[in-house]
Amino acid sequence: MRMSTWIRQHVAALRALLVLTAITGIVYPLAVFAIAQLPGLRDTAEGSLIESDGTVVGSSLIGQSFTGKDGNALVQYFQSRPSAAGDGYDPTATAASNLxxxxxxxxxxxxxxxxxxxxxxxxxxxxxxxxxxxxxxxxxxxxxxxxxxxxxxxxxxxxxxxxxxxxxxxxxxxxxxxxxxxxxxxxxxxxxxxxxxxxxxxxxxxxxxxxxxxxxxVPSDAVTASGSGLDPHISPRFADIQVTRIANARNISADQVRELVEANTDGRTLGFLGEPRVNVVELNLALDSRYPFRG
Structure with a gap:
């Protein structure tokens, strides 16, 4: 009798294991993958990758550092906010300074x-x-x-x-x-x-x-890192103080630069959440495409 009860308990446990494995390990991942392929969701699911001349150059969700080999800012590019992720914008070491x-x-x-x-x-x-x-x-x-x-x-x-x-x-x-x-x-x-x-x-x-x-x-996002260290956005105010430098470096007018800044500025999410923000990666790519640096 005891052996029979022991067997029934373990058979029930095995069934539960198989059912939950099928649901959480097969059905659920497939369902999430299928939903992610719907129009409007696929790009985000694939990482919101950005291509230039057929080459992936980044993601609209992850910032980048626009600095030279010496670590100094490249004058022809808008600068991102500081990053505490590894040596800067390292997706494998996302972190804040905790200070x-x-x-x-x-x-x-x-x-x-x-x-x-x-x-x-x-x-x-x-x-x-x-x-x-x-x-x-x-x-x-x-x-x-x-x-x-x-x-x-x-x-x-x-x-x-x-x-x-x-x-x-x-x-x-x-x-x-x-x-x-x-x-x-x-x-x-x-x-x-x-x-x-x-x-x-x-x-x-x-x-x-x-x-x-x-x-x-100098706004706060120019001197503090984001919680993840990967924020691709800066405030319009931070972008605005960089316009003159960019215009001089690329030998174009400040109004031409501001036009691209405006085109790459996102409003508040759903119209009321957060603040307007500028995607630095996309903005710098637009600059290179429209007004190539001749330095």
Whole structure:
């Protein structure tokens, strides 16, 4: 009797295994594949690949870096937003930096390979680079003129609120010696540059706002990476500040460039979700097709 029950249980389990295998391993994948072949869905299912002269050059769903072998931006192309996926836009290493708003102090070291920038300094350096490239002001609040986080370690006795009213030492923690600190004094004490490898966490960490406006011409998507690191889009505002450079590099008018930007700008999804966005890959291909670079 026990053997018969054991056999029936295992036969039932085997049947369930076979049925579920057939449904989830055969029927369901075939059904999804068939639906994906319907008009309007097939292109997306195939990866939304983009071809140029019969050669696949990318996907409209995955961004690309338009830089030279030295890593510098190619002046004839619109630049994508930064990417934290591998060495940049690597689909096999999709990721974000995982740095948050409290990441404001760099890890400095005599070995450049061990230097680790905070999120603040990363944003500051990117904003300065964009400003220098596009001929606009890349300054941002809490950033130095040289593009690092404007952060001080104020060392000295603290009051009940944790403030240091009479500091004995002040260090610009993101500016490695022998650079001249971005501010000469703080509360009457001369500001020092940071010695790589030294720990200044004993002091009160004080970010300095500075005189830059919050209405910076460099938009946030120009200095921050997307969650996936693969976003192919930039904001119309980021595209707009690049128009003059592109027009000069390709020897065409700014209006001709803006026409292509408009043609490659998608509106809000369903008319109300998200924000308008510009597909950089498709835009740069359109530029090459319409106005080839003669440099």
């Amino acid at each position: 948050g708003p409290e990441s404001i102090v760099d890890t400095l070291d005599v070995d450049p390979a061990k230097v680790k920038l905070s999120l603040l300094s990363t944003v500051c350096s990117r904003s300065k680079a964009v400003g220098d490239r596009e001929g606009i002001d890349g300054g941002r609040p809490f950033c130095t003129k040289d593009g690092v986080g404007a952060v001080l370690s104020v060392i000295g006795p603290r009051d009940a609120d944790g403030d240091v009213s009479h500091p004995v030492q002040v260090v610009s923690v993101n500016e490695a010696c022998p650079v001249m600190p971005f501010v000469a004094t703080y509360k009457g004490v001369q500001v020092e540059c940071a010695k790589p490898g030294e720990d200044y966490s004993v002091g009160r960490i004080v970010p300095i706002y500075g005189d830059a406006t919050t209405d910076t011409p």
